[in-house]
Amino acid sequence: MNAIKVISFDVEGTLVTTDFSYGIWFEAMPESYAQRHGLTIEQAKAVVEEEYRKIGDQRMEWYDINYWVKKFDLGTRDMLMDRRKHRVAYYSEVEELLSELDGNYTLSLASGSPREFLHYLLKDIKSHFAHVFSSTSDYRQLKDSHFYENICREMGVRPHEVIHIGDNWQFDYCAARDAGLQALHLDRSGKRHDxxxxxxxxxxxxFLR
Ligand SMILES: [Mg+2]
Known part of the structure; x- marks a missing residue:
């Protein structure tokens, strides 16, 4: 691999653990739902998780906290998110790695997380990145090949000059490769060694040498 100008990262599961989002979707959301509708936490969890399942991760609503807060009649999203902000955590190698790469490459983020989440997730690392793209907030689309084509156009680079790294085989690896980017799949379980x-x-x- 050569001629790389931009290193693009996914956010959740790649730089930041999924603890914050998990805490919002599977703890704070059912807790608020239980309070609002007079149910036990277990009852609320069953309702909330069933509604999530009906939508599924291939639809935009899945990622849209405003949709869920409205659907469940929970007031504002800020309280939900503030309640879990202490759960934002970076993987151990991230901060040192970003400091090393910063300056030698343009660093960029290509996330499926909405901007409301990125606001919390990027708090300690945002300064390293020249570009922050949210597929759901900026383009109202999932991370497909068109999204990657769009962000390359916006950054003024050709797809093969970008290497994208992320933990989702479909949204990070396949979609980025389909758009002509170089792509690396991150598998922290270490099981998949292709x-x-x-x-x-x-x-x-x-891969940068
Ligand atoms: Mg991810």
Whole structure:
């Protein structure tokens, strides 16, 4: 791999653990629902999770906290999110890695998380990134090949000059490759060891030489 100008990262599951989002979707949301509708936490969890299942992660509503807060009649989203902000955590190699890469490459974020979430998720690392793209907030689309084409156009680079790294096989690896980007799949479980697969982000340097 060569001629890389931009290193693009997914956010959740790649730089930031999923603890914050999990805490919102599977703890704070059912807690608020239980309070609002006079149910036990267990009852509320069953209702909320069933509604999530009906939508599924291939539809935009899945990612839209405003949709869910309105649907469940919970007032404002800010309280839900503030309640879990202490759960934002970066994977151990992230801060050092970003400091090393910053300056040698343009660093960029290509996330499926809405901006409301990125506001919390990026708090300690945002300064490293020249671009922050949210597919759901900025383009109202999932991370498909058109999204990656759009962000390359917006950054003024050609797809092959960008390497994208993320933990979702469909949204990060396949979609980015389909758009002509170089792509690496991050699999922190370490089980999948094919050519484009990394067990943690410190292995990126091998692909940048
Ligand atoms: Mg991810």
């Amino acid at each position: 050519e484009g697969s990394l067990a943690d982000l410190s292995q990126i340097s091998t």
